[in-house]
Amino acid sequence: MTKEDARQRIAALSEELERHNYNYYILAKPTISDYEFDMKLEELARLEHEFPEFLSPSSPTQRVGGGITKEFQSVKHRYPMLSLSNSYSKEDIEDFIDRIKKGVDGEVEFCCELKFDGLSISLQYEDGILVRAVTRGDGAQGDDVTTNIKTIRTVPLKLHGDFPPFFEMRGEVVMPFESFDKLNEQRIEAGDDLFANPRNAAAGTLKLQDSKEVARRHLDNYCYYMMMDDLEQRYQTHYESLQAAKKWGFNISNYMCLCKSVEEIFDFINYWDQARHQLPFAIDGIVLKVNSYEQQQALGSTAKSPKWAIAYKFKAEEVETELQSVDFQVGRHGTITPVANLSPVLLAGTTVKRATLNNEDFIRQFDLHYGDTVTVVKGGEIIPKIIGVNFDKRQQGALPVEFTRVCPSCGTELIQNEGEAAWYCPNTQGCPPQVKGRIEHFISRKAMNIESLGEGKIELLYDEGLIKDVADLYALTYDKLFGLAKEIPILDENGIETGKTRKVSFKEKTAQNIIDALEKSKTVPFERVLFALGIRNVGEVVAKTIVAEYHDIDAIMQASVEDLSAINTVGGVIAQSVKAFFENPINQDIVKRLRAAGLQFAKVEAVESDKPQLLAGKTFVVSGVFTNYSRDGIKAAIESYGGKNASSISSKTDYVLAGDKMGPEKRKKAEALGVPIISEEDFQKMIGSAEKNNDSKEEAEQQLSLF
Ligand SMILES: [Zn+2]
Incomplete structure (x- = not known):
């Protein structure tokens, strides 16, 4: 060719x-x-x-997709992105219409549109080519997300027809329910936190660095306003401009209506308050815009919002249904959560069959009885909530809901910690959901990331007696895995068995993948291993914080509750959980076996320093803000010259290295203990260098490139 x-x-x-x-x-x-x-x-x-x-x-x-965005550039909007003022009642709308009619001459026509529940985006076109897509940000400037926006099929990359040479389209990026459900399903399997609603999911997706992943998540876009200089010379009305845009290739909603009276407007509002449940995406209200550009200009805008438009917000959706029964679920820490089984009912686009009841106090607060008619809401949350009981509809002889006193899984008598509403099953080692839950947490993506063991495989291995704790995973061999198979029930989005099953089996490739993944997990850094152990109250961030302070497992196991709670952001509750976990001989044994298996139980220290070890044997506490170093940068410098960092001041501290804004408490403590307080300059003299730290230089350069 x-x-x-x-x-x-x-x-x-x-x-x-x-x-x-x-x-x-x-x-x-x-x-x-x-x-x-x-x-x-x-x-x-x-x-x-x-x-x-x-x-x-x-x-x-x-x-x-395929493009990677390392950092989203901040871009100033050519036309500020205003937001709409909200209204919640017919009176608010009537007031708005009165105000408009007083403000302009002649008849007023309103364009009624759906209010998409997503995030606003500004799309800039030059000679018919999409050149830039920017998020709202603070309204004055937003982030350039062009690469990600290009993956959305309903955003035209190239226009056709008689489009203006330069203009902007304002629109909304939404995640359709179908994409949202699929995404959350995948996240359940990956052990990731679920997105609370399609809007959050869309926001999270637009900020992904990998545009391929954005493409996979199937976002959608609707445009609803055109912006350009001399717009009113080209079109007389907003409606007309949108119809033109549709011809050039934009996705413009078909559900738009020109209305003149309050009655017509409310027909539209009332219709969509019901019909929205059949839409494939979420809307949270209706937007009214004055249609004529001339009238829009006469009305003008405040600093925040245009005076010619208003949003009418629908009420949070709620529905009545019957409480059929209550299940008690056991979490991986043994916590018992009551869950209501409801007569299936359509709410916010999905069929709801279950709602969380939180704990015993919640059940008492509503005095719940079996067969009660309850009001369920689904706001931003994925899990629907019960917010009320219709006592008029309570059946005679209905029995009150009693909180179980024994574990629904293993039958052990439950215990309650003083001052807590939650009940626990204390049978941590023998209660199947707790054991399986801990292993599932261990293999999850943010922990050891052994994804090939997901999707029902833990269940199977546990049932086969091959694993009783996380350390058993490393005793698995290809021969033990190969050939195992079992039918496991498929659950619906409410976590209820659907009656269907699927086969989980370990064929050659699956078995080998698992062995490989287990081997690979031995390089997972210590902080994630610590998180994977599943210590109560120790999430990802806390694990990282602890490891930054105590570099290996022995140091952590030996640390006292006081030591641990002295770490910044690690409070007494966390410190006690950590101590309790490592005092338990069963956990000590697990750590011992995981260690023997070759997992990382110490922080990998930075590469051997080539600097003179001028600070050897000295312990520093760093506090405040520095001119030539970032905080981590100055800590790294201390270590590279052989010094040690500590987080709290004690009699063992040699120097407190103080920058700007050092905390007064720290200063007091240092003075009381007679620990010398040195400045950044003193420190640089100590190491005989006034050189700028490389890290901070790079950071400064990166910041500059933002502007
Ligand atoms: Zn139990």
């Missing part, structure tokens, strides 16, 4: 694919099969790879 042939073919394929994309995603009228589309896209990608000089930033291949 000659260069010219390639150029022509790339241009033709790009145009064709973009047209199919428009037919499929905007018009919902595909004219070729998915397979054909993929074949053409593949051909285009191949040609672009071979002839990179013809790769255009608006090529349809950009939608697959």
